[in-house]
Amino acid sequence: MAATIRQVAERAGVSVATVSRVLNGSDRVLAITRKRVLEAMEALQYLPNETARILSTGKTNVIGVLLPDLHGEFYAKVSQGIERMARTEGYHLLVSSSHSDEAEAGTMIRTMLGRVDGLIVMWPRLEAASLTALVPPDLPIVLLNAAADGAVPTVRFDNQTGAAAMTRHLASHGHRRIAFLKGPAGNYDAEERLAGYRDALRELDLPADPALELDGNFLRESGYRAVEALLALEPRPTALFAANDSMAIGALLGLRERGVRVPDDLALAGFDDIPPAQYLIPQLSTVRSPMQDLGEHAMHLLLALLGGDDIEPITTLPTRLMLRESCGCPPVPAHLSLE
Amino acid sequence: MAATIRQVAERAGVSVATVSRVLNGSDRVLAITRKRVLEAMEALQYLPNETARILSTGKTNVIGVLLPDLHGEFYAKVSQGIERMARTEGYHLLVSSSHSDEAEAGTMIRTMLGRVDGLIVMWPRLEAASLTALVPPDLPIVLLNAAADGAVPTVRFDNQTGAAAMTRHLASHGHRRIAFLKGPAGNYDAEERLAGYRDALRELDLPADPALELDGNFLRESGYRAVEALLALEPRPTALFAANDSMAIGALLGLRERGVRVPDDLALAGFDDIPPAQYLIPQLSTVRSPMQDLGEHAMHLLLALLGGDDIEPITTLPTRLMLRESCGCPPVPAHLSLE
């Protein structure tokens, strides 16, 4: 079986404490002694037992990551950001995704508890507080895109500002009846984006017709289905702003099927800037969500927390307007959309 | 701080051994004793220390997962499959992705070593053997889409059969000069798909012109760039089969830019069936890679291995032809492509 510290000590003719010292890079070891120990390790193919180390030090070097079942790109980008930071700092990631309900997420958190030094949780439901109650008060935790009450460090997109900017942009194309395709009720991002849309309408003195707010659930299919309601509106809106790209894509399919041309007959915009947005026909104008930054920054904060530093309770990452064909702007040349 | 087993024992007026027994569901405990212990646990908010448990039992209940930096959908689907199986069996996932070179992957494996009960590794480079040499012989491991030598359990797609089937299908549309856009050299999937293409050409008695094999690297941009070489071919091919969807999409952009209509002027097909394939214009005909199955099955095998069962050394998952517009087949109605 695997060699232990004791065997190394014996072979090197020193005590386990000394072996432990060279293992942890203490300088209180004679060069020649260190050499003997190193040789013994090499000869025995020694690998320290991480578990024993953890038990002894109380530090796992593992961060728990809890992500909801957002599809594909989103999930991948965020965790990529987290991982990149984690790796450079020597942390491992205990990842768990695809959580439908709060109970399930709570269970995962509980089973992770003894195993992690900190937690990064993405919990887009509005009632985030209940979740954090499950976590021991001394366990560092960072929330992603959650309703921030300031009690728990949170990183999020500037959904509201982004949505307002896109709404204003659509208006700048001359549109006065701009419909909004909502995300699922109770979802943090969805509500914020809706609020941004409303802000802009108010600011622009455009009529805030509740009928302009269409129901959706962030999935493509709901965008496709919303087209019927959209086209039934009187007078018919000249622009549609979907709370995310997936729904915008679904709507695009529905519109095309009914012979409504985008952007000629109807302007269309989404939110997130998932990869297909740039190469669809027409290219989809959208608001870019800095997903990778979200993950990176969250990990950055958590590391600061672990280091005992004070941090900003709430960080808001800027979004960015990506103007392409679907809103009526000129197309972006293909070779520029391929980096 | 957190209560320990000793405190629970003390409060319940029993020994730690008894507490341990009720913890592990032993039946050698009097009902009334068990009740007292349970009450003590409840009162103390006791949570067993996982690390101590691991040290004592030698079992971590954690599976290490090493994925390359495949983009988005692919990565997400595979890990989703893995996770789903893992969760039902009470395993956690220590995930690490984005590995450019072998050295980096080796480092990650080494640092995971003491922390996991088993490993799932996706290593699409052809020289997989060198990697497995880093792993202790007694650590269960399953490889994903790797060159299988039978020595290490491997799960993979039937790339070759799928590619051959698509090539035959393109031929069935009447095409005789079918170009192939290759993936990166040395990549397992890329080589297999190329082999399938060649198989079919041979079988169909079509000329195997090496000039028909275009260079690519699995990224969209390389598909875009390949269009120039494609259109320069004499005589010009009437069909293009890309080794993955991303490149097919890139090629589509390039073709469109040059006024070449798909499928009228040129038939196009990809491989993988990433989501955009079904809603692009034209819809992309492709070969579906069962990504989620790949993850699920790998985890399934690993669990069997952990249970001491014997398993098939090599599992090949079937791929499936998804025929849509870009190859010349009739379009699939939008509402059917939205599940």
Next chain:
DNA sequence: CTGTTAGCGCATTCAT
């Protein structure tokens, strides 16, 4: 600079 020793929290014989 190095060795001795006492935990870390739990599972698990071996007794009783």
Next chain:
DNA sequence: ATGAATGCGCTAACAG
């Protein structure tokens, strides 16, 4: 059915 004692492999005082 329950308890006492031992060990998992390592770190961290404390001595020397």
